[in-house]
Amino acid sequence: MTSFKDEPLLFGDQGQLLGVMTRPTGRPPADVACLMYNFGVTHRVGPRRIQVKLARLLAQQGVPALRFDLSGVGDSKAPGASMSFEEQALGDIKLAIDQIEARFGIRRIIVVGLCSGAIHGFQAALRDPRIVGLLAFDGHRFTSHRAKLERKLRRFLKFPVAQIRHWTERLLGTDRPPDGDLLRTGVLATVMTPDRLKREMESLVARGVSLYLVYSGTLQSRDRDKDQLHALRGSAILDQLRYEFMPNLDHSFTEVAGQDFFLDAVCGWVREIQGRETEPSAGASPVAPRLAASQAANSQVTQRPQALAA
Numbered sequence: 001m002t003s004f005k006d007e008p009l010l011f012g013d014q015g016q017l018l019g020v021m022t023r024p025t026g027r028p029p030a031d032v033a034c035l036m037y038n039f040g041v042t043h044r045v046g047p048r049r050i051q052v053k054l055a056r057l058l059a060q061q062g063v064p065a066l067r068f069d070l071s072g073v074g075d076s077k078a079p080g081a082s083m084s085f086e087e088q089a090l091g092d093i094k095l096a097i098d099q100i101e102a103r104f105g106i107r108r109i110i111v112v113g114l115c116s117g118a119i120h121g122f123q124a125a126l127r128d129p130r131i132v133g134l135l136a137f138d139g140h141r142f143t144s145h146r147a148k149l150e151r152k153l154r155r156f157l158k159f160p161v162a163q164i165r166h167w168t169e170r171l172l173g174t175d176r177p178p179d180g181d182l183l184r185t186g187v188l189a190t191v192m193t194p195d196r197l198k199r200e201m202e203s204l205v206a207r208g209v210s211l212y213l214v215y216s217g218t219l220q221s222r223d224r225d226k227d228q229l230h231a232l233r234g235s236a237i238l239d240q241l242r243y244e245f246m247p248n249l250d251h252s253f254t255e256v257a258g259q260d261f262f263l264d265a266v267c268g269w270v271r272e273i274q275g276r277e278t279e280p281s282a283g284a285s286p287v288a289p290r291l292a293a294s295q296a297a298n299s300q301v302t303q304r305p306q307a308l309a310a
Contacts, residue, residue: 119140134209
């Protein structure tokens with residue numbers, strides 16, 4: 001059975017970025033590699049070590065995977081240059097892709113972006129033609145008013161005292177952060193609109209990038225016809241990418257069963273990209289939307305090595 005090896009490494013202009021390369025042993029690497037980084041300010045291992053588990057499973061199917069900390073997060077040094085966190089993150093991602101190419105000669109990269117990492121992943125994919133696949137977990141969402149009201153109602157019924165206090169403070173204006181709060185950076189965040197997201201996804205799909213949008217059941221308990229992107233309903237782009245709502249998976253990957261479903265689904269998606277041509281032509285059709293996702297994922301569970309469950 002193909003195994004794997006974890007190798008810590010420092011890279012970047014000043015060796016400021018720390019990561020772990022998980023590579024296959026016992027077989028040559030595939031012509032595609034995977035890149036993962038921070039989930040918000042969470043260490044590169046990801047919540048519940050989900051990125052460690054994914055990297056090792058991918059290595060077992062021949063795909064090298066690099067997990068690393070962005071500048072100033074986890075074990076990577078704080079940046080010396082004065083730039084926004086978004087620009088710094090995109091620069092770090094490019095350095096990580098350069099590192100994969102230098103070590104393996106691989107120019108086909110799959111980015112797995114969890115939460116805030118999904119936002120960085122979209123922008124990185126638009127800039128770097130070496131990115132051929134992008135998984136966005138709980139990334140951009142534009143739900144319906146009904147879905148938003150349902151969420152507020154569920155939260156109120158579950159935490160009535162806390163919600164009453166929260167809305168009272170909002171109405172009185174006492175929930176504002178104090179002056180000098182560290183969360184105030186003075187840098188305006190990039191505003192994403194449904195039209196902009198649609199254009200960006202169309203651009204990526206036209207280039208042959210496989211997009212996989214995954215949403216957990218944390219914010220919404222159910223999904224009605226791709227309700228997480230309700231504002232884009234009717235757009236042809238939604239039929240040209242993978243969209244999957246996983247109600248039994250929470251945002252922090254708490255339940256083992258949810259982790260297993262996610263890992264099996266992602267490994268299957270990566271396996272399909274492995275089978276694609278090395279150099280897709282311009283305007284190539286993306287991977288068709290996955291049908292019967294539950295059956296496909298469950299059929300792969302028996303192939304998952306038990307040794308990696310920890």
